[in-house]
Amino acid sequence: MIANYRAREAVRTGFIFTVTWMVVLVAVFPLFWALSTSLRDNQEIISRTPTLLPVDFTLENYDTMLKLSNFPQQFSNSTIIAIGSSLSVVFFGSLGAYSLTRFRFRGQGLSLRVVLLTYLFPAVLLVVPMFIILRNLKLTDSYAALIIVHTATGLPLGLWLLRAYFQSIPIELDQAAMIDGASRLETLFDVLLPQAIPGMISIFIFIFVFSWGDYLWPLILITSRSQMTLPLGLHTYMNDMGFEWGPLMAATVVFAVPVVFLFTFIQSRLVRGLGAGAGAVKF
């Protein structure tokens, strides 16, 4: 009986193992394929019998891509905007979360729910008026516009997550700091924030990833080539005449690199962090 049981367990584990790694394969394949495509020359790309790995490795696609479009400029634009937005969300989110959890004033619960409600709304509904507003303010086509918009979009999530983090920090620490003579802001910076660092890092990464990949707002707000961000630039290139898959795949690989890099960073945190927030969802 025991041998039978162990055998069944082994089969079960084996089955799950196989299924999981198949899923992994499916999840990872596209990026792998892009990498593989980017490393082959055009002959291989349009061949009727493609192979998994390129027969002849070549870096010419990367060369083309760098020279062709405004790629480096767009890369730096995207980076600046992504970092700016992430830092803003972390900053304002921390202040807001501190205010929501350690103070008592009227309309707190309402404020939080309303702010979260913004995720219900179609971005397209806001696109139309935001376009007009920012155009009147002459803010279109600038870093500021995108940073502001991305911060506004990401702030509710930041508030939500950081609030959950702050709530898990015992109030006695605040009290000890107050007795030690710290002002309320000093308490925030000396005691609370250092403990919320994992949460702040998670938020930073989420917002960075969102801002990095956002297509809608640059589409609406950016018109000049020099201000374009990567998503917009990539898609524009795809609609250009005579674009080639090789350089495009090269561009996507380079585009995805920072994300992959950041991603290995938050590997385990991803499951823990968002899970904690999701578990606390109440309407």
Added chain:
Amino acid sequence: MMAKLVGRSANVRLEGLQKVFGKDTLVVDIADMLIPAGEFVTLLGPSGCGKTTTLKLIAGLERPTRGAIFFGDQRVTDVAPGSRDIAMVFQNYALYPHMTVQANLEYGLKKHHVQRDERQRRITWASEVLQLERLLQRKPRELSGGQQQRVALGRAMVREPKAFLLDEPLSNLDARLRLLMRAELIRLHHTIDTTMIYVTHDQVEAMSMSQRIAVMRDGRIQQYDRPEAIYRYPGSRFVASFIGSPGINLYEGDLVSRDGALHFVAQGIDLPLSSAIVERLSEPAGTQVTLGVRPEDVLLHLESSPPDAPVGRVTVVESLGPETIVTLETTVGDVTARVLGMLPIDFDAQIPFSFDAARLHLFDATTGESVLRPGASTSGAKAFRSPAARLPSLVQQTQSG
């Protein structure tokens, strides 16, 4: 170098202090309380009696709804906690997790703008007293419960405050450590001589450490006196049953005048009251009263018994080593007795018993208040402090904690 902080201590006075939570829940209601400078005073009571809230009011972490708090001559009711010159030790230590022990000790000093040399001197002093030298660079999560407790104490000590506030600091420690730390705290108080206000629900802690105990219930102070006085002359049935373990035996009955003498009469009991008791009585005959007898004041006549002594049947025997707790089933109810030594007592044995005539407690059956005026003050009140001070530091003898 043990620095004495005599003279820095303040006395703490509470005047008409009230705290209301929500719409109308009166959590603290203290008309007048004075904590003399330098004394170790405990706020003792069951959960929810308002003792922790009172402590928080004294600390400034809560604002009173009504009333005032004074440190010495100064009215501190509206002063922020950080400016009251107090230090607090929390039940779960509340050490800053991301800072080293050293940084934890330093934080309050930095916030109060103490110069670096002075900071260092105080930290060195406190580390010596509490044996934290080896732990200074560690983070709180690397320390055991007892070590964290000592760091919390150290953080309070380096502040050299006017008063220490301690909120059940020992409840998170295991039993053995708790005993050690109790002695440590007593010793500390003797050394530092600063006002200590201690909150606990553990009456053993309160009795062993304090110079004064305030027994609280439902926000009010039931009795505020030296431990011996509270034990010997409890002012109410509540206080009598709260203090003392095993709990006091209580029996409902009446005061009856008979043959010119006063008796306590209850089912199966007719107890003539001694003159020592009668002269302290403040109620006339005919009142309904509750009789209280502490287990150690119950006499078990295992060898020879006086005539007419009631007899009880043994139902529980707890052999604790230095003493034995025996519970008898009697006509008046269950009687718990405490006898010195390990005595061979059988279950179901029939044992005659009596109550120590001089050590009875009587309470009004309706109000619960004691109907006996307090007797002569007990001697040796001062001596209560010195024995502990002569104890060598028990912390040294242990490897951990």
Added chain:
Amino acid sequence: MASGSVALRARRRFRYLPSDLETREKWLGFFIFLPVILLFLIFFAYPLFYGITLSFYKLNTLTLTGPFIGVDNFRTFLSSADVRNALGNSLYWTVASLTLNLLVGLLVALALNERFPGRNLARGLALSSYLIPLVVSAAIWQWMFNAQYGIINYTLFKLWGILPVSWLSDPKTAMPAAIVLNVWRTFPFVVIVLLPRLQTIPEELYSAAKVDGASAWDRFVDVTLPHLRSLFVVLILLRFIFDFNDFTTLALLTGGGPVHATETLPLLVYRQMFGLADTGAAAAVAVLMLLFLLILAVVYLQLANRGERVNE
């Protein structure tokens, strides 16, 4: 022994105005929260109301002038083929994505809940598709779906002899192809929500069920699912909202084509605004979307809450 700093401290006392301690802190708390409120008002509340008012005009996108036409925009929609098409596509897109997401997400979460060699690594990799920028994913999948050179057609032909399909050019296959991309990209969201909860289910419950004679399916239905019920309620709502509002995925993959076969409501808004240059109409469609979602959300939550109460 007391140093001069002690005496100095005696003088620097903070005095608050009587009865102001809590109020002062209340102000500080509110003050700190102010930037959030400001951001919200300026970049959300105001545009929202502005957007709603826009829907009552017929504006030309380029000149931003036009007459007030009241609810004409909305009246046109009731008969507009465009709107009906977009609505149908939106529902198709949303419901299909949602259903597949839940299925796949649940299965993967169950698998990742087990212990096997390399599990941590597998976890990270399996969920990576969510983080890759959408533009990248759309571009790659466009390449993979390519009718002539795409790897998908090649593999299908090689393995099962299926003739090449024009995935993105054939109105019948465009939406399913897009849904495949969407599910591939967003199933990790479901996993990330379900997995932590799965991990908190105590082993003893399963052991007890086994002892009671429950089969694997029974155990799934009676032990696992009840723990996930509340999460599913949230997931369905969130994913519906996100997918319903999603513009970028389809815009990048198909642009709404071929022949509006994949034009969902968000894409219609965009086309109205920039293609047909009718800002008012665009705003009107957006408002319609909003109303639809609000009603749906309210109804859904009512049903969900009632269900919960019955279960108690």
